[in-house]
Amino acid sequence: MNDRSENRWFETAAWLRGMRVMTYKELVQLVRDVPLLLFMIYTFTINVYMNGSSGGIELERAPTVIHNDDHSSASRELVHRFRAPYFHLVGEIDRPEEGLEMLDAGQAMVVLDIPPNFERSILEGSEANIQVQVDATMTMQSFLAASYANQIAMEYAFELVSEDLPVATTLPQIEDDHRVWFNPNDNHQWFNPLTELANVITIFCILLPAAAMAREKERGTIEQLMVSPLTPTQILAPKIIAMTIVILIGTALSLSLIMPTLQIPMRGSMVLFFVVTAFYVITMTGFGILAGTIARNMGQVGMLAMLILLPMIIMSGIFTPLEGKPAWFNGLSALVPLKYYFEITLGIFLKGAGLNVLWPQVLGLSLLGVGILGLGRRMFRQQFE
Numbered sequence: 001m002n003d004r005s006e007n008r009w010f011e012t013a014a015w016l017r018g019m020r021v022m023t024y025k026e027l028v029q030l031v032r033d034v035p036l037l038l039f040m041i042y043t044f045t046i047n048v049y050m051n052g053s054s055g056g057i058e059l060e061r062a063p064t065v066i067h068n069d070d071h072s073s074a075s076r077e078l079v080h081r082f083r084a085p086y087f088h089l090v091g092e093i094d095r096p097e098e099g100l101e102m103l104d105a106g107q108a109m110v111v112l113d114i115p116p117n118f119e120r121s122i123l124e125g126s127e128a129n130i131q132v133q134v135d136a137t138m139t140m141q142s143f144l145a146a147s148y149a150n151q152i153a154m155e156y157a158f159e160l161v162s163e164d165l166p167v168a169t170t171l172p173q174i175e176d177d178h179r180v181w182f183n184p185n186d187n188h189q190w191f192n193p194l195t196e197l198a199n200v201i202t203i204f205c206i207l208l209p210a211a212a213m214a215r216e217k218e219r220g221t222i223e224q225l226m227v228s229p230l231t232p233t234q235i236l237a238p239k240i241i242a243m244t245i246v247i248l249i250g251t252a253l254s255l256s257l258i259m260p261t262l263q264i265p266m267r268g269s270m271v272l273f274f275v276v277t278a279f280y281v282i283t284m285t286g287f288g289i290l291a292g293t294i295a296r297n298m299g300q301v302g303m304l305a306m307l308i309l310l311p312m313i314i315m316s317g318i319f320t321p322l323e324g325k326p327a328w329f330n331g332l333s334a335l336v337p338l339k340y341y342f343e344i345t346l347g348i349f350l351k352g353a354g355l356n357v358l359w360p361q362v363l364g365l366s367l368l369g370v371g372i373l374g375l376g377r378r379m380f381r382q383q384f385e
Contacts, residue, residue, distance in 0.1 A: 015234065018230055018234045019234055019237060019238055019241075022230070022234060022235065022237075022238035023238035023241050023242050025238070026212065026238050026239055026241075026242035026243075027242045027245070027246070029212065029215070030208070030212070030242065030246060033215075036211065040204065040246070040250055041250075041253075043200050043203075043204075043250075044197075044200060044250040044251070044253055044254040045253060045254060045257050047196065047200065048193050048196045048197050048200060048254050048257070048258055049193070049257055049258055049261065049262070051192050051193060051195075051196040052189050052192045052193030052196065052258055052262050052264075053189065053261075053262060054192075058144070058186065058188060059086050059141050059144040059145055059148065060085055060086070061084055061085065061086075061087070061088035062086060062087050062088060062109040062110050062141065062145050063088055063090045063107065063108045063109050063110070064082055064087045064088060064089050064090065064108065064109070064110040064111075064112060065089075065090055065091055065092065065093050065098075065099055065102055065108045065110075065111050065112070066079055066082075066089065066091075066092045066093070066111075066112050066114070067092070067093050067094075067095070067096055067098075067099055067111065067112070067113045067114065068092060068114045069114060069115055069116040069118075070114050070115065070116055070117065070118040070119055072118060072119035073119065074118060074119035074122055075114045075118050075119060077156070078114065078130070078152075078153070078156055079112065079114070081152045081155075081156060082110075082112060082149070082152065086144075086145070086148050087110065087145075087148070090107075090108060093111075096113060099111035099113065099133060100133070103133060103135045106135070106137075108135070109134065109135045109141070109142070109145060110132065110133070110134055110135075110145050110149065111132070111133040111134075112130065112131075112132055112149070113130065113131040113132070113133070114130050115129065115130070115131075118130070122160060130153060132146065132149045132150075132153075134146050134149075182350045182351050183350060189262045189263070189264070190262075190264050190265070190349075190350060191346075193258045193262055193264060194264070194345055194346065194349060195318050195319075195342070197251065197254055197255075197258075197345075198318065198338065198341060198342050198345055199313060199318070200250075200254070201247060201250075201251060201277065201280070201281065201284075201341075202284060202309065202312065202313075202338055202341075203305070203309060204243075204246075204247050204250070205243070205247065205280070205281050205283075205284030205285055205287070205288060206284060206285075206287045206288040206291060206305045206308055206309060207288065207301070207305050208243045208246065208247070208285075208288065209239050209240070209243050209285045209288035209289050209292055210288040210289070210291040210292035210295060210301045210304065210305060211292070211298060211301055212239055212243075212292065213239075213289070213292030213293065213295075214292055214295050214296070214297055214298050214300070214301045215298070217295075217296055217297070218297055218298070232377075232380060232381045235380075236289065236377060236380050239285070239289075240282055240285050240289075243281065243285055243288075244278055244281045244282060244285070247277075247281050248274060248277065248278060248281070251274070251277055252274075264349065265349065265350065266348075266349055267348075267349065267350065267351065267352030268347070268348035268349065268351070268352045268353055268354065269348065269354065272348060272354065272355060273344075273345070273348045273349070276341070276344050276348075276362065276365075277341075279365065279366070279369065280337065280341045280365060280369075282369065282373065283337050283365060283368060283369030283372055283373060284337060284372070285373070285376070286369070286372035286373040286374075286375060286376035286377075287308050287372060287376070288305075288376075289376035289377070289379065289380055290375060290376045290379055291304040291305055291308065293376070293379040293380055293382075294379075312336050312337075312338050313338065315329070315332060315333045315336045315339070316333065316336050316338040316339040316342055317333060317339055317342070318338070318342055322339075334364070335368065337365055337368045337369070337372070340361040340362075340364045340365040340368075341361075341365060343358075343361050344358050344361050344362065344365070347361075
């Protein structure tokens, strides 16, 4: 009995030693790949920071020119309302044609045209019209510019009606006093870096294990591993462990850069975020192992990684809300791990949510992780058979 226990102990120690050596081998192999290492550092730092600090889709200081043929107090009051942060007055023009020329040349985005007798029409109680021309080259910003201009004109018209008809102020009114939760100022610098970080983690979860396996095939070391006394688990598990360590280090480096510079809040638990991130990395390496098993060289790895990554990003709801898509599409998105991970990331950072709130996403990620990692392991074992 003692001899059997001692043999089991030696077997376990030998198995763990093989795991440690193979994990060290994977880390050394990755560090020696200087181009890939530099690409990782750039992607986790400069790339994430630039995506977070760059302008979003919000309308900010749209260049606006004025053609005012009325020059009255009413027209000046209306012009004064087209101000920052949405509009930026860059000057006045004498002819309407100048506005069209500036729109065509990209020197202005909005042209506000106030006709003569604007104030007289208001005082007489007749219809007073203005014209707003918007450069629609940038669709989202132009839509926001037209919407904000319409809102400014409607508020100004209501104030004028209230002054002329005091009874209007006593009628029932609906006041839009809404409250934005979790990101009150609609600051895109809280959202964009987390989006890009989730994408970067997903990319390397697929790319690193697939690239490691492709390099072994190109260099012929995969045949040496097949004839070694190592089991498939001892070959596969160190790759997952090494890639998880490297990606977690990159994530920590990225957060240490963007959180203080872009002032991204952390309202939840950082420990929970890294635990979920580690589990997500282990889940997604199943796709990388699957791609590395099929691919024969690095070129094929890149093509397979894009084939897996692009549909996943589209179906995750990161860039386009899932609520605006068909029901069948939302059903397919339930099979995308990135969807759950992104919801968990926003929940921890911006909402301060804990596991008691995020457990459905964690459960969905867990179920997908078992299936994806199991499929990748099965495909990997087939190489040895």
